[in-house]
Amino acid sequence: MDAREVAKHGSAESCWVVIHGEVYDVTSYISQHPGGATVLLRWAGKTNLKDATAEYAKVHSPSTVRETLSKAKQLGPLDETTREYMRPDDGAAPKHGSEVAAGEDTASHINLCVRIDDFTEIARKRVSEQAFVYISSAADTQQSHQDNLAQWSKVTFVPRVLRDVSRVDLSTSMFGQRCAMPFFIAATALVGLTHPDGEAGLARAAAARGLHYSPSTYTSVPHATIAKCHRQAAAADGSGDSSLFFQLYVQASKDNTLARIRAAKESGYRGLMITVDTPCVGNRDEDRRLKAREELELGVPEPRSGDKEAKVVPGSNSGGLSRSLSWGDLAWIREAWAGPIALKGIQSEEDARLAMEAGVEAIYLSNHGGRQLHSAPPCLATLLRIRRRYPEVLERCEVFVDGAATRGGDILKAICLGARAVGIGRPFLYAMGAYGPQGVHKAIDSEFHHDPLILHSHTSADLHAVLRHEMETTMALLGATSITELKDNMVNVARLERDLDLHSVRCSNERPYKL
Numbered sequence: 001m002d003a004r005e006v007a008k009h010g011s012a013e014s015c016w017v018v019i020h021g022e023v024y025d026v027t028s029y030i031s032q033h034p035g036g037a038t039v040l041l042r043w044a045g046k047t048n049l050k051d052a053t054a055e056y057a058k059v060h061s062p063s064t065v066r067e068t069l070s071k072a073k074q075l076g077p078l079d080e081t082t083r084e085y086m087r088p089d090d091g092a093a094p095k096h097g098s099e100v101a102a103g104e105d106t107a108s109h110i111n112l113c114v115r116i117d118d119f120t121e122i123a124r125k126r127v128s129e130q131a132f133v134y135i136s137s138a139a140d141t142q143q144s145h146q147d148n149l150a151q152w153s154k155v156t157f158v159p160r161v162l163r164d165v166s167r168v169d170l171s172t173s174m175f176g177q178r179c180a181m182p183f184f185i186a187a188t189a190l191v192g193l194t195h196p197d198g199e200a201g202l203a204r205a206a207a208a209r210g211l212h213y214s215p216s217t218y219t220s221v222p223h224a225t226i227a228k229c230h231r232q233a234a235a236a237d238g239s240g241d242s243s244l245f246f247q248l249y250v251q252a253s254k255d256n257t258l259a260r261i262r263a264a265k266e267s268g269y270r271g272l273m274i275t276v277d278t279p280c281v282g283n284r285d286e287d288r289r290l291k292a293r294e295e296l297e298l299g300v301p302e303p304r305s306g307d308k309e310a311k312v313v314p315g316s317n318s319g320g321l322s323r324s325l326s327w328g329d330l331a332w333i334r335e336a337w338a339g340p341i342a343l344k345g346i347q348s349e350e351d352a353r354l355a356m357e358a359g360v361e362a363i364y365l366s367n368h369g370g371r372q373l374h375s376a377p378p379c380l381a382t383l384l385r386i387r388r389r390y391p392e393v394l395e396r397c398e399v400f401v402d403g404a405a406t407r408g409g410d411i412l413k414a415i416c417l418g419a420r421a422v423g424i425g426r427p428f429l430y431a432m433g434a435y436g437p438q439g440v441h442k443a444i445d446s447e448f449h450h451d452p453l454i455l456h457s458h459t460s461a462d463l464h465a466v467l468r469h470e471m472e473t474t475m476a477l478l479g480a481t482s483i484t485e486l487k488d489n490m491v492n493v494a495r496l497e498r499d500l501d502l503h504s505v506r507c508s509n510e511r512p513y514k515l
């Protein structure tokens, strides 16, 4: 393909981009791209050395574009000898904030991060505006996210004293697979926006710390590479406890979904987390405002009414995800996967019961970090409703939860109420954006070798550990020495129950749904 031909397709009417020397026609994908139209249009028709490749590769794995576009839209290789006809590069890609040297000034030194919230402001200064807005945004007024934050402080502890807590063991398991602590790294797309190591950095940290990690369907690094880095790190300095669980976004195309499941199996992923709260991408005001501003700056024309190709309607953007996904689809997914499954995004006790009846190994109570439905319930609210209406769910399924858990104590409150493990999303992205992989290690644990069974108090290692330190301290002050000792009599949920008016929860008039 001649560069002069590509240059003719530089608009919303006909938008061709060049990635890794291949030309793609993304015109009909513009309105579906979950990352917005601007980024595609910025590189439309560009064939110079800074074509779409750098911006694309920062966040997407090489295969994403081939997996998404039909063969007809994959127009073949660019004739490299014609690149001299390139258009001037006016779309400077934002600099990776994490390239800024850590510790430039004392105020932002990593040692001053003593809780995981501390990474946020450092990350704000060090990642691009695009990355920060993408990570921090939530649906509509952010109410779901704010409610997630607020839920944790509505539960208080009921500590026991005079128990020997000189040894504390935080280890537990998920899907029957051991892990060092009762939390895991939740699926977040496009980790490459925060640091060039992307998901590979998170996988290495998880392996080294004996934690499970659930990479997103939409990774910046190919899944096979993530799995390889994970294996290498586990062999080098891991305890061998860490596993990777594949987060599946079911695609509109069944074949495409099956191919992703196959690839995850081949890469050695050991659990499947099917995200079920995403028939379309949520309405995130801050994302939309930033994209609208970029479009204005770039002079992207207003969509003409009735012009399907140029129309960008966030509410209708399913980003290639299946909108028709329903309970019946679990059968073919289970057959293809043949391993443990969690349904991620359960937000009602009725759906928890249906999931149990469908025979999944785990339910994952989450409102997607408050990014999907505005006014969605925080995970503890759903957990309490399940405990009241269908306590048998907790006997038959493992329960994972997430949503704004930022302290070791938050994690332990959820465990007291019957959760198996807590997912943590944004904090690891901020830690990665602030200090790269070193930040993630610190957010989890200290850099120093540490006997997992012995509580270290007032050692220099404590200064460098965040979540492990908080959990060990909380366990000791609670009077518990192992995760199995954490029971519901160690928390007081009266306030949360009152706020949720849980006493009025009774059988709804919903017609019983038969699977």
Ligand code: HEM
Pocket: 017, 019, 026, 029, 033, 034, 035, 036, 039, 040, 043, 052, 053, 055, 056, 059, 060, 064, 065, 066, 068, 069, 130, 131, 134, 189, 190, 218, 281, 287, 319, 320
């Ligand atoms: C054609 C196949 C593509 C697919 C399936 C795809 C998919 C996605 C997805 C799922 C997201 C995440 C949105 C979210 O979770 O909110 C995203 C964001 C993004 N994509 Fe793509 N993309 C494609 C092509 C491209 C191309 C060609 C470029 C660059 C030229 C690009 C650059 C980006 C960027 C920079 C973001 C982050 C934007 C933000 O701040 O939200 N993508 N894309």
Ligand SMILES: Cc1cc2nc3c(=O)[nH]c(=O)nc-3n(C[C@H](O)[C@H](O)[C@H](O)COP(=O)(O)O)c2cc1C
Pocket: 134, 135, 136, 148, 186, 187, 188, 189, 216, 217, 218, 247, 275, 344, 366, 367, 368, 369, 370, 371, 402, 403, 404, 405, 423, 424, 425, 426, 427, 429
């Ligand atoms: C930037 C970002 C990207 C996310 N991407 C995905 C994703 O690809 N798949 C998914 O199932 N959930 C995704 N989530 C939701 C997380 O898995 C998780 O439910 C949520 O982040 C937990 O809340 P927290 O970030 O407050 O800890 C994403 C969340 C964030 C913040």
